[in-house]
Amino acid sequence: MAYIRKKYRELLQYMDDNCHLPKKWDKFVEKQSKYHNLIIKKAEKCYCTNCKHIFESKKKVNEETKCPNCKNKYLIKRSNLKYHEFKDYLALLENVKGKLVVRYFELSTTYNNYNNDYKITHSVVEFARDFYGEIVQTFINDRVSRGLGNKYIHHYEDAGIWRMFSSYYELIRSGILYPYNLKKILKDTEYKYSMIWELAKHTVYVDIPNLLYCAKNNKSFELLVKMKLYNLALKSNYFENKDLQLQFKSIKQYYPFMKKYNISYNQFEILKIINEPDINKIRYLQRFSASVLNEILNYISVDRLIKYIKQRRGKIDIYLYKDYLKFAKFLDFDLKNNRYAFPKNLKEEHDKLEKQYKVQNEQLINKSIIKRSKELDGNIYKDKKFIIFPAHSYNDLKEESKQQHHCVRSYAEDYAIGTCDIYFLRDIEKQNEALVTVEVKRNAITQSRTKYNKEPSKIQSDFLKKWEKNILRKVA
Numbered sequence: 001m002a003y004i005r006k007k008y009r010e011l012l013q014y015m016d017d018n019c020h021l022p023k024k025w026d027k028f029v030e031k032q033s034k035y036h037n038l039i040i041k042k043a044e045k046c047y048c049t050n051c052k053h054i055f056e057s058k059k060k061v062n063e064e065t066k067c068p069n070c071k072n073k074y075l076i077k078r079s080n081l082k083y084h085e086f087k088d089y090l091a092l093l094e095n096v097k098g099k100l101v102v103r104y105f106e107l108s109t110t111y112n113n114y115n116n117d118y119k120i121t122h123s124v125v126e127f128a129r130d131f132y133g134e135i136v137q138t139f140i141n142d143r144v145s146r147g148l149g150n151k152y153i154h155h156y157e158d159a160g161i162w163r164m165f166s167s168y169y170e171l172i173r174s175g176i177l178y179p180y181n182l183k184k185i186l187k188d189t190e191y192k193y194s195m196i197w198e199l200a201k202h203t204v205y206v207d208i209p210n211l212l213y214c215a216k217n218n219k220s221f222e223l224l225v226k227m228k229l230y231n232l233a234l235k236s237n238y239f240e241n242k243d244l245q246l247q248f249k250s251i252k253q254y255y256p257f258m259k260k261y262n263i264s265y266n267q268f269e270i271l272k273i274i275n276e277p278d279i280n281k282i283r284y285l286q287r288f289s290a291s292v293l294n295e296i297l298n299y300i301s302v303d304r305l306i307k308y309i310k311q312r313r314g315k316i317d318i319y320l321y322k323d324y325l326k327f328a329k330f331l332d333f334d335l336k337n338n339r340y341a342f343p344k345n346l347k348e349e350h351d352k353l354e355k356q357y358k359v360q361n362e363q364l365i366n367k368s369i370i371k372r373s374k375e376l377d378g379n380i381y382k383d384k385k386f387i388i389f390p391a392h393s394y395n396d397l398k399e400e401s402k403q404q405h406h407c408v409r410s411y412a413e414d415y416a417i418g419t420c421d422i423y424f425l426r427d428i429e430k431q432n433e434a435l436v437t438v439e440v441k442r443n444a445i446t447q448s449r450t451k452y453n454k455e456p457s458k459i460q461s462d463f464l465k466k467w468e469k470n471i472l473r474k475v476a
């Protein structure tokens with residue numbers, strides 16, 4: 001068992017003796033346990049365990065439905081269900097002798113029907129404490145089961161002994177934060193302007209260490225909370241290095257919309273891309289990364305994208321589709337035509353176009369290389385021993401890399417668009433045999449390699465230096 005320093009032992013003891021749960025705690029717990037109810041279905045009849053109302057519903061078992069009486073949405077279970085358990089995590093901030101402490105609780109509701117009496121039991125227990133200081137010190141009690149990999153919170157009456165938490169497994173640190181004491185607790189701390197209390201009232205689950213980190217370190221946190229963009233405040237690190245105003249510039253007019261739906265960072269990015277304050281569209285698309293969506297929208301409209309995904313009943317490899325569209329566009333397919341934009345067998349069509357794309361792309365690259373090499377022919381240079389000349393085609397590059405066992409082939413595209421020039425140094429007597437491959441940028445040698453990426457010999461290097469000085473530099 002890890003040794004607890006005296007200071008912390010005393011603080012833990014002090015808390016056990018003096019820290020009582022706040023006044024509104026029971027109400028807070030009760031509010032959370034409201035979600036821990038079920039709709040019990042027998043034939044067509046549904047029974048709401050929250051308000052005891054009986055109603056009819058066509059919804060199936062394991063779907064959610066709204067109780068028409070209490071208006072809450074619950075999971076439907078069959079009436080022969082024997083046991084069900086709900087779990088939620090709650091967090092409570094305390095100020096203990098000037099130290100900020102986060103207390104973590106598990107709220108568990110068990111639903112027991114072994115005796116056909118729908119017995120529901122709520123229980124909430126504390127299992128961990130984080131002490132904030134220069135570093136965060138974490139303690140757990142005997143309720144935490146310490147099996148490797150598995151974490152389990154036992155709902156024992158007695159918390160047992162507090163001990164240092166050793167991080168063999170992950171501890172749950174995300175939870176619903178008790179909001180009503182925060183302003184008072186944080187009054188004399190570095191969080192006094194943070195507005196965490198406002199955020200806590202408007203968010204459900206938060207990663208507590210992340211919240212405290214953002215509130216302390218990110219300048220934009222407080223501003224985003226004041227703007228009532230609580231979910232964005234929790235990602236305020238994304239707003240730190242850039243100008244906040246700039247990030248909002250293109251979508252300023254959507255601010256009321258963003259506030260209304262308390263949009264997440266991913267939703268925020270999608271909004272910027274689709275430039276349309278439509279929460280249904282945004283929610284539909286939010287499972288995809290914003291950057292891949294952004295690329296797809298270069299090829300087809302957002303409405304057509306959604307139409308296609310719906311056609312496929314939501315099943316789509318979005319990266320594959322993005323590549324498919326890229327190839328189709330390159331190959332001049334009419335993407336306004338659904339026949340091309342909405343392939344029936346995406347994988348098959350993708351592979352087909354990829355092949356065509358590669359062939360055509362290679363042809364295009366080859367054309368450019370031939371054109372460039374003609375411009376570079378003026379740099380051909382020789383002495384009694386060596387000759388140097390530019391690569392004249394895509395095939396030349398392939399052949400060179402085959403003989404040299406290196407990857408000059410992958411320079412083909414750069415060479416074609418003129419980012420670099422590729423030359424071959426060869427023996428004047430054996431001009432078909434690869435010897436040294438040379439990369440040139442802005443009339444200076446940037447790389448020269450022989451077989452297996454080795455450096456050229458002294459005599460080869462001297463030749464290259466002469467060439468660089470007398471030919472390349474003179475051109476410049």
Ligand SMILES: [Zn+2]
Nearest residue numbers: 048051067070
């Ligand atoms: Zn109800």
